[in-house]
Amino acid sequence: MTVSPPRPAPVALRPLSAGDKTFVTAPRARRSTALLGASLFVVAVLALPLAFLLTEAGGAGVANVWHLIWRSLTASLLWNTVRLTVVVTFLCAVIGTLAAYGVERTDLPARRVWAVLVVVPFAIPDFVVSFGWSSLSTWVQGFRGAVLVMTLAVYPLVYLPVSASLRGADPGQEEIARSLGASLLSTFFRITLGQARRAILGGCLLVALVILAEYGAFEILGYQTFTTEIFTEFTIGFDTSAACALSLVLVALSLVVLVGETAARGGGRVSRNGAGAQRILARRRLGRARLPVLIGYALLVLAALGVPIGSSVYWIFEGGAHALVGVSLGSAALHTAGYSAAAGLVATLMALPVALLVVRHPSRWHLLLERTTFLVLALPGLVVALAISYFSERYANDFGYQTAPLLVLAYSLMFFPLALVCVRASVAQTPVSLEEVAGSLGVRRLRALVRVTFPLVAPGLGAAFCLVFLSAVTELTATLILIPTGAETLATQFWAYQQNLSYGQAAPFALAIIAIAAVPSYVLGRFFERLPRRARAQAPGALR
Amino acid sequence: MRRLRYYALSLATTGSLCLSLAACGATSASAGQATITLYNGQHEQTTDALVAGFEKATGINVAVRNNDEDIFDAEIVAEGPRSPADVVFTENSPALEYLQEKRLLAPVDPSTLTHTPSRYNSPQGDWVGVSARVSVLIYNPSLITKKALPAHVLELADPRYKGKLAFAAGETDFQPIVTSVLRTYGKAKALEWLDGIKANAGSHIYPDNETIADEVNRGIVAFGVVNQYYWYRMRAEIGASNMHSEIAYFAPRDPGYVLDVSGAGILKSSKHQAAAQKFLAFLVSKQGQEIIAQSIGFEYPIASGVRTAQPEKPFAELEPNPVNVAELGTGAQAIALLSEVQLL
Numbered sequence: 001m002t003v004s005p006p007r008p009a010p011v012a013l014r015p016l017s018a019g020d021k022t023f024v025t026a027p028r029a030r031r032s033t034a035l036l037g038a039s040l041f042v043v044a045v046l047a048l049p050l051a052f053l054l055t056e057a058g059g060a061g062v063a064n065v066w067h068l069i070w071r072s073l074t075a076s077l078l079w080n081t082v083r084l085t086v087v088v089t090f091l092c093a094v095i096g097t098l099a100a101y102g103v104e105r106t107d108l109p110a111r112r113v114w115a116v117l118v119v120v121p122f123a124i125p126d127f128v129v130s131f132g133w134s135s136l137s138t139w140v141q142g143f144r145g146a147v148l149v150m151t152l153a154v155y156p157l158v159y160l161p162v163s164a165s166l167r168g169a170d171p172g173q174e175e176i177a178r179s180l181g182a183s184l185l186s187t188f189f190r191i192t193l194g195q196a197r198r199a200i201l202g203g204c205l206l207v208a209l210v211i212l213a214e215y216g217a218f219e220i221l222g223y224q225t226f227t228t229e230i231f232t233e234f235t236i237g238f239d240t241s242a243a244c245a246l247s248l249v250l251v252a253l254s255l256v257v258l259v260g261e262t263a264a265r266g267g268g269r270v271s272r273n274g275a276g277a278q279r280i281l282a283r284r285r286l287g288r289a290r291l292p293v294l295i296g297y298a299l300l301v302l303a304a305l306g307v308p309i310g311s312s313v314y315w316i317f318e319g320g321a322h323a324l325v326g327v328s329l330g331s332a333a334l335h336t337a338g339y340s341a342a343a344g345l346v347a348t349l350m351a352l353p354v355a356l357l358v359v360r361h362p363s364r365w366h367l368l369l370e371r372t373t374f375l376v377l378a379l380p381g382l383v384v385a386l387a388i389s390y391f392s393e394r395y396a397n398d399f400g401y402q403t404a405p406l407l408v409l410a411y412s413l414m415f416f417p418l419a420l421v422c423v424r425a426s427v428a429q430t431p432v433s434l435e436e437v438a439g440s441l442g443v444r445r446l447r448a449l450v451r452v453t454f455p456l457v458a459p460g461l462g463a464a465f466c467l468v469f470l471s472a473v474t475e476l477t478a479t480l481i482l483i484p485t486g487a488e489t490l491a492t493q494f495w496a497y498q499q500n501l502s503y504g505q506a507a508p509f510a511l512a513i514i515a516i517a518a519v520p521s522y523v524l525g526r527f528f529e530r531l532p533r534r535a536r537a538q539a540p541g542a543l544r
Numbered sequence: 545m546r547r548l549r550y551y552a553l554s555l556a557t558t559g560s561l562c563l564s565l566a567a568c569g570a571t572s573a574s575a576g577q578a579t580i581t582l583y584n585g586q587h588e589q590t591t592d593a594l595v596a597g598f599e600k601a602t603g604i605n606v607a608v609r610n611n612d613e614d615i616f617d618a619e620i621v622a623e624g625p626r627s628p629a630d631v632v633f634t635e636n637s638p639a640l641e642y643l644q645e646k647r648l649l650a651p652v653d654p655s656t657l658t659h660t661p662s663r664y665n666s667p668q669g670d671w672v673g674v675s676a677r678v679s680v681l682i683y684n685p686s687l688i689t690k691k692a693l694p695a696h697v698l699e700l701a702d703p704r705y706k707g708k709l710a711f712a713a714g715e716t717d718f719q720p721i722v723t724s725v726l727r728t729y730g731k732a733k734a735l736e737w738l739d740g741i742k743a744n745a746g747s748h749i750y751p752d753n754e755t756i757a758d759e760v761n762r763g764i765v766a767f768g769v770v771n772q773y774y775w776y777r778m779r780a781e782i783g784a785s786n787m788h789s790e791i792a793y794f795a796p797r798d799p800g801y802v803l804d805v806s807g808a809g810i811l812k813s814s815k816h817q818a819a820a821q822k823f824l825a826f827l828v829s830k831q832g833q834e835i836i837a838q839s840i841g842f843e844y845p846i847a848s849g850v851r852t853a854q855p856e857k858p859f860a861e862l863e864p865n866p867v868n869v870a871e872l873g874t875g876a877q878a879i880a881l882l883s884e885v886q887l888l
Contacts, residue, residue, distance in 0.1 A: 073886035138764050142747055219751045222759075228751070232714050235614035236879060236888055240622075318782075389622060402628060481619065485581055485607040485628070496588050496610060501754050501774075501781045 032361055038353035039369060045350075046373050046413055050251065052387030053244045060241030068242050069249060074229070081226040081253070084146055085211045091151045092207045093200055096158025099300065101192070102293055104166040107283045109290070114297050115163070116522050121304035122156035123517030125474035125491060127216035128510045129153045129304075131498060132311035134220055146223040152304040153217070154210055158203030160524065164425070165199035166192070171282065198265055205261040206418070209377040212254055216476055216495075226250060227380055231477075234382060247383050254378030258371060309514060315507035329493075333512050336489040339404065339479075340472035343411030344419075344465035350412060351419040351464055352457075359427045370420070377417045381478030384410050389481065407482040411472040418471060419464035426460020466520035473517050490516070579605040580630040580816045580823060583620065585613030586806060590675075590841035591633060597835050598826045604819050613639040613716055620811065621646060630814040631823055633674070636716050637805045638723075638875035640671040645874055649809040653821045659828035660847040664805045667870045671809030674827045675836050675843040678862055679721055679802045680791045682760050682775050683767035693767060693792050697725060697800025698733075700769070701740020709741060710748040710756045710768035713887035717753055717771050720802045722878035724867045728799040731881070738885040749887070761789045771804065773842035776856055780840050796863035803864040804872075806843065 057065065068074065102108050103115050121129075130149040133140040140148060173195065177187045193200070215227050230250065233243035286293055358370045376384070388410050392401050430453055438448035476491045483492065490513045497506035584591045588610055595606045611619075613634040620627055620643060634640050643649050649670040657665050657672055664673030681693055688708060694700050700709060712718055726734040742749075748765045750756050756768035757778050775791045794801040808827055810820040826832045833850035836843060844852050844859045851859060882888040 071886055138762055141764070220755070222747070222750050222755065224749075232888055234618065235612055236714055236716075240618060386622070389619075393623060393626065401623075401626075480611050481615070483609075485609050492610075499752075499754060500587055500589055501758065501778050502589075503781070 032357070035353050035357045035361065036366075039357045039366075042350045042354055042416075043369055043373060045409075046376050046416060048391055049376060049379050049384045049387040049413065052390050053247050053251070053383065056241050056244035056390075057248055058241075060245050064242060065245035068233075068246065074226075074246075077224055077226045077229045078249075078253075080143070080224060081212065084143065084150070084223075084225065085208050085257075087147050088150045088154070088211055089204045089207050091147070092155040092158045093204050095151065095155045095300065096203060097162050097193070097196065097200055099155070099297070100159050100163035100166055100196075101188075102297065104163050105192070105284055106286050106293070108286065108293060108297070114301075116526075117301045117305065118159055118297070119156050119524060120514075120518060120521045121152060122154070122524075123470050123473070123521045124153065124305070124308050124514055125216070125476075125494075125510070126150070126153045126214060127220060127476070127498075128312070128474075128494070128513065129308050130217040130220045131506075131510070132308035135311055135315070135503070136307060141221060142223050145221040146218055149217050149221065150211055150214065154207050155304075157206040157210065158200065161199040161203045161421075162196050165196045169195040201261050201265050202421070205257065205374070206377070206421070208257045208261075209254055209374065209417075212250060212257070212378040213380050215380055215382075226253070230380060231382060234386070240386070244383075247379065250378060250380075251375055254375055257378075258374055262371070309511065312507040312510040312514075315503040316511075318504065329490075329508055329512055332488045332490050332493045332509065333516060335487050336473055336491070336513070337516055339408055339411065339489065340469045341465075342404070342408040343415065343472040344469040346408055346412040347416050347419040347468040348423065348461050348464040350416060351423040352461070354420060355423040355427045359424060360432060373420060374417045376413055377415075379414070381410070381414055381475055382481070384414050385478035385481040388413075402482060403484050404487075407479065407484070410478045410482055411468070411475060414475070414478065415468040415471040418467040422464035422467055423457070423460045426457045426463075429460075430456040463524055466524045469520050470517050470524075473513055577603070577605050578816065578819050579607055580814075580819045581607045581609065581628050582823070583616045583629045583632040584608050584610050585616050585632070585634040585639060587635070587841055590836065590839055590843065593835050593839050594827060594832055597831060598823055601826065601831065602822055604822065606823065617642050620648060625813045627811060627813050629811050630816050630820045631808055631810055633806075633808040633827075635677075635804075635806050636720060637666075637671075637673075637807055637869045637872055638719060639716065640666065640807050640809050641869070641872070642874040642876075643809060643811075644668060644670045648812055650812045650814065650817060652810065652824055656821065656825045656828060659825075663868050664807075664846050665869075666807070666809070671807045672824055672828055673805040673807045673846055673869070674832075675806045675841075676846045676859075677717075677771040677773055677804050677806065677843050678793075678864055679717070679769060679800060679804070680772045680775070680793055681767050682757055682770050682789050682791050684760050684763055684765075684789050686788065687763060687766035690790070690792055695795040696798050697721065697794060698729070698737055700800070701737045701744065703740075703744070705744045705766075707744070707746055707748075708766035709744040710750060710759060710765040711741065711745055712750045712752050712756055712770075713882055714751055715753055716875070717804065718769065719875040719878040719882070720804050720867075720872050721769065721800055722881060723872050723875060724799040724802050724865055726877060726881060727867060727871055728865075734881055735885060738881060738887065742885060742887055757789070761787065763788060769800075772856065776842040776854065777840065780842075793857075793862075797865050799865050799867070801864045802867060802872075803862065805846070805869055 099114075099118050103111050103118070108114060126149065129152060130140075130145070133149055134145065139145075169192070174187055174191050177191045178184075182190070213227060214225075215231055218225055218228055226246070227250065230243055230246045233246055234240060354370055354373065358366050388406055389401060392406060434452050434456070435445075435448050438452045439445065443451070474491060476495055479489055479492055480495075483489065490509045494506050494509040494513070497503070497509065582591070582595070591608065591610075595608060598604070599606060609629075613636065616629075616632060616634070617639050620629055620632065623629070632640070632643065640649070644666060649666075651669050652666075652672050654669070657669055660673045664676065665671070683690070683693055694702065694705065699705075722734065722738070725737055729737070748759070748768075750759065750768075753770040753774050756765075756770050757774040759765050760768050761778060761782075772791060775789065778789075779787050808824055810817065810824065814820050828847035830848045830850060833845040833848045836845040837850050837853045842852075842854050842856060846859070879888060
């Protein structure tokens with residue numbers, strides 16, 4: 001697939017590890033205890049929800065749990081979950097890749113505009129999307145409704161890394177393939193997709209994990225999954241132990257997804273050797289295909305953006321005018337922005353040591369450490385919130401219960417993997433040689449970190465912040481449990497109104513969420529566009 | 545250019561920090577005023593009006609948390625003696641009976657209890673009944689005629705309704721019906737009935753009553769089992785011209801015709817017992833009940849002799865099954881049955 005020339009002889013150059021992608025000056029194998037300590041601390045905090053599940057599930061009684069897991073309802077729910085995950089992941093991969101290819105590799109008109117519009121749907125909460133679509137047509141129900149809604153809601157998770165990867169990929173390989181007589185289609189499938197393979201797989205991993213944890217959107221569509229069953233057990237049964245046991249099954253599912261993605265990635269290099277000569281990428285001319293492709297993009301944006309926004313606007317005008325006495329739109333927006341911003345900061349700070357550890361001191365154990373942090377993405381927000389309440393009540397004397405810091409911590413835990421992905425992309429692009437040069441010039445390590453590494457890593461930190469911010473803005477179930485009494489967020493207000501069938505009152509909150517999330521989406525799109533060429537080859541899609 | 549970006553980035557970071565701190569600090573309560581914390585499992589519309597009335601009448605602040613009553617039950621038990629909750633207000637009595645069974649509720653002032661007919665209060669005096677709702681059938685006339693509707697709850701399992709029925713197995717409003725059927729017909733028949741309605745509903749088993757009302761109105765399913773006020777609320781929200789559904793009652797005193805009591809209780813762990821008692825007293829006082837009567841919650845006030853002001857079937861004309869709150873219990877048996885037929 002990739003044609004790699006024989007490795008050059010110089011001893012000073014060697015790859016960081018067997019599966020490494022580029023040649024950089026090999027760092028001396030120095031241990032960084034500070035980084036390791038910080039990372040272990042972060043991973044320990046992330047393990048809290050898992051510890052909670054194990055502790056509580058232990059009290060359920062094996063026979064009870066076994067019976068719960070092995071009944072036919074569970075089997076049918078698992079089937080629902082699995083088939084939805086598979087179908088949506090596949091569709092997202094296709095849509096995300098094609099959209100990315102169109103924007104990055106063809107001469108599509110108004111590329112910059114499409115690049116932003118295609119990313120913004122990630123900012124719309126899944127329950128708003130399903131609310132918008134289900135109120136539009138009765139066709140949107142059950143399995144097909146769930147497929148439609150989830151695909152439109154999360155395809156940007158594939159689009160972002162793939163577009164970054166396509167920008168940084170070596171055009172030379174495509175040209176070689178064409179010159180050897182391969183057809184357009186053959187080149188696309190064998191070369192282009194091959195180069196973007198890791199990005200696609202990385203995006204698919206995120207999509208699959210997000211679907212496993214999804215709940216709100218499915219509630220509206222009446223689609224029962226394993227996660228909706230877990231929610232029911234937590235609420236109805238008054239019996240958290242059985243529910244925790246079921247959550248462990250969910251964790252097992254996400255482990256399967258994680259292992260599958262790692263296996264599918266495989267080894268081998270998919271990028272060029274070194275920077276080489278930067279050539280201007282010749283974009284493919286669309287010619288007569290221009291109009292159909294434009295229509296395709298327009299339809300995608302219409303479906304993903306237009307329908308939720310349109311239905312919200314429609315309901316503002318159509319809905320009744322019964323006011324819920326309570327917090328105004330502005331106050332809810334302030335709380336939402338505040339909590340989400342704090343969560344973005346905390347998650348990014350947590351991600352930094354782990355990313356530095358994995359990139360600068362790669363080893364099997366560090367990699368394993370990093371991979372386990374992805375498990376928390378598959379846990380429903382309810383579980384994370386309950387875990388935090390449990391630990392604060394048992395071990396911290398209820399310190400901070402129902403106050404903002406714990407809520408922010410919950411968000412940071414839930415969306416940590418998203419931050420990690422972005423920070424790691426940036427850290428990977430920052431050559432350690434610059435730090436070493438600073439060191440050789442007499443600058444102390446900490447100072448070098450601040451003055452040299454930080455500005456280079458800053459775009460990745462910004463992107464991590466944005467991604468976590470966007471996710472936290474739309475979070476609901478954990479918020480309902482941990483939010484300080486008297487405070488409201490846009491998501492809880494939307495839910496409250498929508499629960500009472502007050503769609504007219506709910507719609508402004510949906511629009512406010514989209515408005516607040518628009519700026520970070522734009523920044524996110526631009527970050528992935530601005531990654532230097534070499535770094536894009538190691539962009540989040542190329543997750544190690 | 546780089547300097548500009550650097551400044552922009554620092555500005556954004558400090559801005560976010562300030563924003564976070566502002567949000568985190570924004571919810572500190574005003575000092576000097578008594579505050580009680582209410583865990584509200586009832587609909588927000590109903591409660592907010594009551595809270596506003598109470599604050600105005602007594603000057604005591606009420607901090608409200610909203611969530612499902614089941615989640616509150618689990619939360620209160622998990623929080624233990626350090627629970628911040630003072631009062632818990634639920635939609636249905638089983639949630640309160642559960643807390644009572646766990647001995648987490650404090651006795652209500654006897655004078656408060658006298659405002660409500662005793663059959664709507666906790667038999668042990670640990671919570672007071674505030675309002676009531678009754679189970680009905682909501683149906684779409686274009687998909688099924690009123691005559692074709694089942695008059696008795698057992699008929700819901702009749703095969704002629706296959707594909708036409710909708711219900712919400714997980715709804716706390718539905719479980720009292722199951723308890724009532726169980727009590728009247730025994731476990732074997734109840735299980736058979738549940739299997740029947742499960743088959744009839746097929747894919748139309750929804751997570752809550754709002755969805756059922758919505759789906760029936762939009763013509764996706766013929767009829768469903770909900771509480772009466774969902775239909776009235778929907779009509780108030782979307783307008784009479786957009787209504788394509790009607791409600792029908794079960795036969796008088798049929799086990800499916802269940803009156804559910806919505807009540808409130810005080811937690812034993814509360815540190816504001818006096819203020820909490822005042823809140824409960826307000827809920828069942830004439831003023832509080834008038835608020836409920838006027839509110840767009842469309843529930844029936846049941847205390848202080850107040851009657852609903854809304855254009856719905858008068859409370860006195862209802863003929864529900866005589867099953868009472870003690871018999872409805874905590875709903876644990878209903879949940880066990882639903883679990884056995886794998887509806888939950």
